[in-house]
Amino acid sequence: AQRVTQPEKLLSVFKGAPVELKCNYSYSGSPELFWYVQYSRQRLQLLLRHISRESIKGFTADLNKGETSFHLKKPFAQEEDSAMYYCALSSTGTASKLTFGTGTRLQVTL
């Protein structure tokens, strides 16, 4: 069975501080990992996916298969980063259905 764990319900940081949102997964095969974000009063949207190795809005995430982790990082937090962040896993061959973690609320304060 596949599982995604986000250990922190809330992460509060000051503006300009580094951010790391933790995500660990369990899956026996070769997963694809994603970060989704939900800003206040907006719908869930894709932030980034590991396969693209891209940086979106200053965020990056590296898949570490040895530690089964996909932590989301940003060197300098901005107020507009305040949102709910979900880590999600998709197993190949299952038409991309997603298994989500419970989410971490990021709160960036001045």
Place this chain on the structure above:
Amino acid sequence: DTGVSQDPRHKITKRGQNVTFRCDPISEHNRLYWYRQTLGQGPEFLTYFQNEAQLEKSRLLSDRFSAERPKGSFSTLEIQRTEQGDSAMYLCASSPGTGGLIEQYFGPGTRLTVT
């Protein structure tokens, strides 16, 4: 707005009543997904369509739940004999459906409250 739309946005119903939700995916998206999200949890997969064919259903989808996508465009999710435990946000998502790992675009959700 050319994104995924869902109707209604909110539904309050009494226990035992039937409810139906509608999802309109992005035009020409072959795949359509339903998820359910309860308070403090992430979305949980319910079912998925490739065009009009329902190809996978989660064990979460009890026999009181039924989903259809009759013409491969919009989809409906019906819950019969609602229970308080059905109270949740029901999310619909669509994707182009070619290849394996395609971005899913989510709708705003329908919030169901069963009293």
